[in-house]
Amino acid sequence: MEDEFKIHVDRLRHGEMEKIRETVDPGFLEQNDEELAFNAPISFHGEAYLAEQDLVVHLDIETKAKLPCSICNELTEAPLILKGLYHIVPMHEIKTGVYNLKEFLRETIVLEAPHFVECHGGSCPKRKELKRYLKSPGSTKKEEEDGTYHPFSEL
Ligand SMILES: [Zn+2]
Structure with missing residues (x-):
C-alpha cells in the first residue's frame, strides 16, 4: 500500500x-x-x-x-x-x-x-437576484414584493 x-x-x-x-x-x-x-x-x-x-x-x-x-x-x-x-x-x-x-x-x-x-x-440561478440587489439599492419595497425588476426604470 x-x-x-x-x-x-x-x-x-x-x-x-x-x-x-x-x-x-x-x-x-x-x-x-x-x-x-x-x-x-x-x-x-x-x-x-x-x-x-x-x-x-x-x-x-x-x-x-x-x-x-x-x-x-x-x-x-x-x-x-x-x-x-x-x-x-x-x-x-x-x-x-x-x-x-x-x-x-x-x-x-x-x-x-x-x-x-x-x-x-x-x-x-441566484445571480439575477444578487444583481438586482447590487444594482438597485434604491428599489422600492413594492418592487421587491411583486418580484418585478425594471433595469432601466431610472433612466
Ligand atoms: Zn449558485
Whole structure:
C-alpha cells in the first residue's frame, strides 16, 4: 500500500529519472467538510531526479474540488489543475532512501484549492437576484414584493 506516493531515491543516484504517473483516491487529503471537499480521484504525473544534493520532483496535478457556490452556497465542483510544480527536497532530509510525496501533495492541493466557484458553470440561478440587489439599492419595497425588476426604470 501507498507505493504510489513513493519515490525510490536510491535508484536515481546515477542520473536516472523516475517517471511518475498515478491516480489515487482523495481520502489521504483528509479534507472533506462543507467549505472544501475532495471526492474525485487525484491524478499526478511528472518525473523525479537528483540534481546535486537535492531530489527534484516535477509534477502536474489534476483533480476536482467541491466547495459552496459563492452566490447561492450550493455545493459545486471546480477543477483543480496545477501544472509544472517543482518540489525540491535536500537529500540529507531523506533518511530512508524512499521519499513519500503524500505530504507535499496534500499541502499543495489543499492550499491551491479554489476559494470561489459559481455553480451551473458560472451562471448561478441566484445571480439575477444578487444583481438586482447590487444594482438597485434604491428599489422600492413594492418592487421587491411583486418580484418585478425594471433595469432601466431610472433612466
Ligand atoms: Zn449558485
